[in-house]
Amino acid sequence: MSKSPKTRSTKPNRTVSIIGTGSYVPERILTNAELEKMVETSDEWITSRTGIRERRIAAEGEHTSHMAAKAAQNAMEQAGVTAEEIDLIIIGTITPDTFTPATACHVQRILGAKNAACFDISAACSGFLYAVEIAQQFIANHTYNTVLVIGADKLSSIIDWQDRNTCVLFGDGAGAAVLRYRARSHGVITTFMASDGNYGDILHVPGGGCAMPTTPENAGQKLNTLKMNGRETFKQAVLSMGAAATAALAQAGLTADDLTCIIPHQANMRIIESLADRLKIPIEKFHVNLDRYGNTSAAAVAIALDEANREGRFKVGDYILLVVFGGGLTYASSVIQW
Numbered sequence: 080m081s082k083s084p085k086t087r088s089t090k091p092n093r094t095v096s097i098i099g100t101g102s103y104v105p106e107r108i109l110t111n112a113e114l115e116k117m118v119e120t121s122d123e124w125i126t127s128r129t130g131i132r133e134r135r136i137a138a139e140g141e142h143t144s145h146m147a148a149k150a151a152q153n154a155m156e157q158a159g160v161t162a163e164e165i166d167l168i169i170i171g172t173i174t175p176d177t178f179t180p181a182t183a184c185h186v187q188r189i190l191g192a193k194n195a196a197c198f199d200i201s202a203a204c205s206g207f208l209y210a211v212e213i214a215q216q217f218i219a220n221h222t223y224n225t226v227l228v229i230g231a232d233k234l235s236s237i238i239d240w241q242d243r244n245t246c247v248l249f250g251d252g253a254g255a256a257v258l259r260y261r262a263r264s265h266g267v268i269t270t271f272m273a274s275d276g277n278y279g280d281i282l283h284v285p286g287g288g289c290a291m292p293t294t295p296e297n298a299g300q301k302l303n304t305l306k307m308n309g310r311e312t313f314k315q316a317v318l319s320m321g322a323a324a325t326a327a328l329a330q331a332g333l334t335a336d337d338l339t340c341i342i343p344h345q346a347n348m349r350i351i352e353s354l355a356d357r358l359k360i361p362i363e364k365f366h367v368n369l370d371r372y373g374n375t376s377a378a379a380v381a382i383a384l385d386e387a388n389r390e391g392r393f394k395v396g397d398y399i400l401l402v403v404f405g406g407g408l409t410y411a412s413s414v415i416q417w
């Protein structure tokens with residue numbers, strides 16, 4: 080299927096700004112050297128093929144909601160927003176604490192955000208940007224004023240730790256942003272989303288859902304762990320992120336030269352380099368932290384956004400581009416004037 084998705088014709092009719100960002104990663108560091116003792120791999124292979132040196136792994140009893148709530152608290156603190164002011168909590172995750180209640184409801188309880196409506200969305204690594212778009216729609220349409228958007232995943236809970244094709248790539252973490260209407264202010268210029276269900280099986284968790292419930296007979300087959308066709312995922316990642324970035328820039332009426340910083344999904348340094356080549360943007364403009372955290376799924380772009388924000392990589396008025404892809408396939412891109 081070609082990657083020339085439709086662009087949305089409308090720009091938001093009400094300015095929606097990110098007024099605070101936050102992130103959280105667990106304390107425990109899992110290095111490439113430790114992985115060498117777990118599967119047949121090497122630090123040299125992992126570093127040269129992916130750029131990843133270490134990742135964070137959640138502690139025993141530390142769930143997606145705990146990480147999400149910590150990231151949210153950081154974002155709310157920066158935004159100067161209290162829990163009671165939050166109208167809506169949306170979490171992008173594929174590793175919910177429980178099938179039901181939604182992880183967003185668990186986070187609501189932890190934060191004491193008693194006035195919020197809460198739900199999760201499932202868009203794999205694209206979950207945070209999908210949630211930003213949903214939040215923007217609610218705010219632009221005057222339904223809500225203050226929305227807490229979180230990308231959080233505990234990928235370590237769905238990894239087959241004997242599969243070297245996947246276990247070296249992923250880590251745990253959470254990132255959050257508070258979005259709010261601000262009159263005559265800079266904000267989210269456009270968000271572009273797309274999906275291609277034809278490629279669903281290149282990156283998927285086949286079991287554990289109603290199509291293939293876990294039973295005593297299939298329990299040993301690890302069907303509830305992540306399976307990936309690495310080469311095809313790599314190819315689709317470059318194509319889809321390139322298409323999403325181009326579409327978002329076109330919608331915003333901007334070119335790559337207008338951008339101060341690009342925050343890409345943090346899956347593989349070679350994917351980011353290929354994207355930079357494709358978009359003809361110097362690699363120095365990309366914010367990269369995958370060497371320290373690996374691929375944290377929905378959290379990745381949100382953690383990177385928070386890090387870049389706190390490092391002062393962009394200032395008020397600068398244009399930044401966020402671009403992601405993930406299982407589904409799903410992909411998305413957002414242009415924000417900070």
Ligand code: UT7
Nearest residue numbers: 119120121124128204243244247309310312313346347405
């Ligand atoms: O959020 C989206 C998540 N996923 C991704 O973004 C992944 C996208 N894909 C990739 O990043 C890359 O395809 C990988 C890093 C997964 C693999 O890199 P590659 O250059 O595409 O390697 P490959 O799949 O072509 O495999 C090369 C060799 C294979 O051995 P043979 O068949 O050539 O003998 C693999 O079995 O490397 C082997 N291999 C490993 N060797 C050492 C695969 N994983 C490992 C490993 N350590 N961890």
